[in-house]
Amino acid sequence: MAKINYKQISKKVFYLILPVIFAFLVGAILIVVSGHNPIEAYGAMFRGALVGKSALYNTLFSSTPIIVTGLAIAVAFKANLFNMGVEGQMYLGAFAAAYVGFTLKGLPPVLHVILCILAAVVVGGLFALIPGVLKGRFNVNEMVVTIMLNYVAILLTDYLTNFVFYSGEGYAATYPIEQSAYLPRFMKTSQLNWAFIIALIMACIVYYIFKYTRLGFEIKAIGHNVSFAEATGMNTRNKAIVIMVVSGMLAGIAGAGEVLGVHHRFIAGFSPGYGWDGMTIALLGKNNPIGILIAALFFGILKNGGSTMELMVGVPRSLISIIQGLIIFFLAVDYLNTEFGFMSRLKLMFRRKVRG
Amino acid sequence: MLEAILHTSLRMATPIVLAALGGLFTHKANVLNIALEGMMLIGAFAGVLASFATGNIFIAIIAAIFASMLFALLFNVFGITLKGNFIITGLAVNIFAAGLTSFVLQVAFGRRGVFSDPKIVGTTPVHIDFLDKIPFIGPIINDHSPMVYVSILIAIAVYFVLNHTKYGIYVRAVGENEEAAKAIGIKVNRIKYSTVYISAILCALAGVNLSLGNLTMFVENMTNGRGFIALAAIFCGRGTTLGTYVFSFLFGFADSIQLRLQNLNIPGTFVQMIPFIFIVVVLSIVGAIRMIGNLDRGIKDE
Numbered sequence: 001m002a003k004i005n006y007k008q009i010s011k012k013v014f015y016l017i018l019p020v021i022f023a024f025l026v027g028a029i030l031i032v033v034s035g036h037n038p039i040e041a042y043g044a045m046f047r048g049a050l051v052g053k054s055a056l057y058n059t060l061f062s063s064t065p066i067i068v069t070g071l072a073i074a075v076a077f078k079a080n081l082f083n084m085g086v087e088g089q090m091y092l093g094a095f096a097a098a099y100v101g102f103t104l105k106g107l108p109p110v111l112h113v114i115l116c117i118l119a120a121v122v123v124g125g126l127f128a129l130i131p132g133v134l135k136g137r138f139n140v141n142e143m144v145v146t147i148m149l150n151y152v153a154i155l156l157t158d159y160l161t162n163f164v165f166y167s168g169e170g171y172a173a174t175y176p177i178e179q180s181a182y183l184p185r186f187m188k189t190s191q192l193n194w195a196f197i198i199a200l201i202m203a204c205i206v207y208y209i210f211k212y213t214r215l216g217f218e219i220k221a222i223g224h225n226v227s228f229a230e231a232t233g234m235n236t237r238n239k240a241i242v243i244m245v246v247s248g249m250l251a252g253i254a255g256a257g258e259v260l261g262v263h264h265r266f267i268a269g270f271s272p273g274y275g276w277d278g279m280t281i282a283l284l285g286k287n288n289p290i291g292i293l294i295a296a297l298f299f300g301i302l303k304n305g306g307s308t309m310e311l312m313v314g315v316p317r318s319l320i321s322i323i324q325g326l327i328i329f330f331l332a333v334d335y336l337n338t339e340f341g342f343m344s345r346l347k348l349m350f351r352r353k354v355r356g
Numbered sequence: 357m358l359e360a361i362l363h364t365s366l367r368m369a370t371p372i373v374l375a376a377l378g379g380l381f382t383h384k385a386n387v388l389n390i391a392l393e394g395m396m397l398i399g400a401f402a403g404v405l406a407s408f409a410t411g412n413i414f415i416a417i418i419a420a421i422f423a424s425m426l427f428a429l430l431f432n433v434f435g436i437t438l439k440g441n442f443i444i445t446g447l448a449v450n451i452f453a454a455g456l457t458s459f460v461l462q463v464a465f466g467r468r469g470v471f472s473d474p475k476i477v478g479t480t481p482v483h484i485d486f487l488d489k490i491p492f493i494g495p496i497i498n499d500h501s502p503m504v505y506v507s508i509l510i511a512i513a514v515y516f517v518l519n520h521t522k523y524g525i526y527v528r529a530v531g532e533n534e535e536a537a538k539a540i541g542i543k544v545n546r547i548k549y550s551t552v553y554i555s556a557i558l559c560a561l562a563g564v565n566l567s568l569g570n571l572t573m574f575v576e577n578m579t580n581g582r583g584f585i586a587l588a589a590i591f592c593g594r595g596t597t598l599g600t601y602v603f604s605f606l607f608g609f610a611d612s613i614q615l616r617l618q619n620l621n622i623p624g625t626f627v628q629m630i631p632f633i634f635i636v637v638v639l640s641i642v643g644a645i646r647m648i649g650n651l652d653r654g655i656k657d658e
Contacts, residue, residue, distance in 0.1 A: 034463040082443055130636070138643030141591055143390065143443070145639060147584045151632040159625040276451065283444060316462040318455050325452025329430065332440030332448060 016284065019330030023323045030322065031315055041313045048308020049301040057190035063300025065254050067199040069278025070296050071206045072250035074287040079222040079243045085131060085146025086251040087275025088153030093124035093252025095157045097259045098266035101177025112180040117256045124252020125245045127153065132244030136237040154269065161268040172268035183261035195257030202253060207289040219243060280324050283331045361612050362496045366504060367570065369608020371562040373507045375586035376604045377514045378558030380597065381551035383590050384518060386531035390446035391431050393583025394453035395556050399424040399563025401457045404574040408476045416568060420560040427453060428556035432549050458576050472573030479503060479569045501569035503561060510558065515597040527551055588635050592642045610634040
């Protein structure tokens, strides 16, 4: 255990990079079909995301919410719980943060920010409690429930924004939050703000949970084999509830970061699918906080560079979601698992032929 | 009033029914198919494109089925041949379908979000004369797009195939005990492949019904969770054909209530939550009843 097997790790990394390369190749074909030059398009994308200080800052900014949603999903995925409701939990968390942000007045800045984030954590966690309890108590498929609840959350916040807390500024947004609840920015030309630091802290916390706590061990055990975990005396039903709630809490933080750091108010439908991006990131990062950070930065590049690509070369940004879908396809297959491994299957076929 | 609501329910339920009947095959073969959503979306899109290009509804339907089958092939290769995780593969199908439709829309037509054109030919409602004579039932099932009647016929066919044919028994055998099925010589993977293709065909019809039956246009993400609602219907119906149909209809009913309430002076977004909340409530009730039933027999787990 103590020795790090570099060969094994490099093999793992290779099998993670391979899907990305495949996806980019298929993407290149689509770019050619649409009448553009793929090298030019990808070049514009990476230049737009990486060249210059503000471009780099913007890339970090784009990856901020998806780091947190990726972590939220990883917590559940690792225990084989498919929390697809991170999007909805994030919406409600964001709304709670905004609500505390504009109702409480005259608080010192740091305290106000902490209260807003706490509100988001509580609301996100409570909303995740519903699918958690349904899964834990009645064994209802959590996937369908969370997806249905996504629609509920998005519509509910839309209603609250448009009819209850409408600011009257012409677009569907609530009153602005107090200045004391702002997460400060690092520079004027980029929207990168302290939410990024919070995201990094969350990654550390999740790393700690996975590595050193009882919950982390239980998540791993349930993910590997539920029946075995139950046989060792673990109350897997209650644990499913706890894991869902933790996942929802993280989702709430993702929403709070967007409200306190970027929009400074709740905007109806503000998320372009951060919850879904989080899923790709959790898969690409193999549910490992460090892997998730790398994957989220990679997607930050794609997202930030995608708009440059659209502007400069004219290739639609939706190419990014195509690449995303393709990456997931290739990631779905567990090439490493020796029993079903792609390479060993080939070897097996070969061996069979030799034996005749 | 009630007749009108039920009429709308049948209309709103049809795409859910079709997708759920398709999903029933994969459910029986123990393949969790969340790609229903993506296959429906690509079907709707291909249908609209073909209808726009040729003006022929039959070619549109064939194009939709073809496109949907291609995505089913992807699902099969990655999920079954390469033994990938079904949920992740299905997710990939959904994201890929959403990305591809909006990419093609923008590259080929320079449109964003919505594609409507007078050249797109939709299905026309069918009026059956003799139904006029039947009170109450007549007005409910009359004057629908042909896909509604097709869906009813398909439901009967699915019941028959799953329960009274050799193929249906094979599908159930594969779903219930894969090893045993393999042992008696059933080609397990071939059966699984075929169920995914069947679900793709029915999802294509569901998609066509959305984009060419209820509307004559394509809107980005117009399936709006219907693939997952179909899954919910299957779970609530406990994998029986009749149960699946009844719950699909029920969810369509919730949708039609929502549409009707929107005409009153209630904010739209508030009312639109009704079907989704309704589904969660129904799922929990069904789950609770099943759990109590299990405990009665002294068995804690399934």
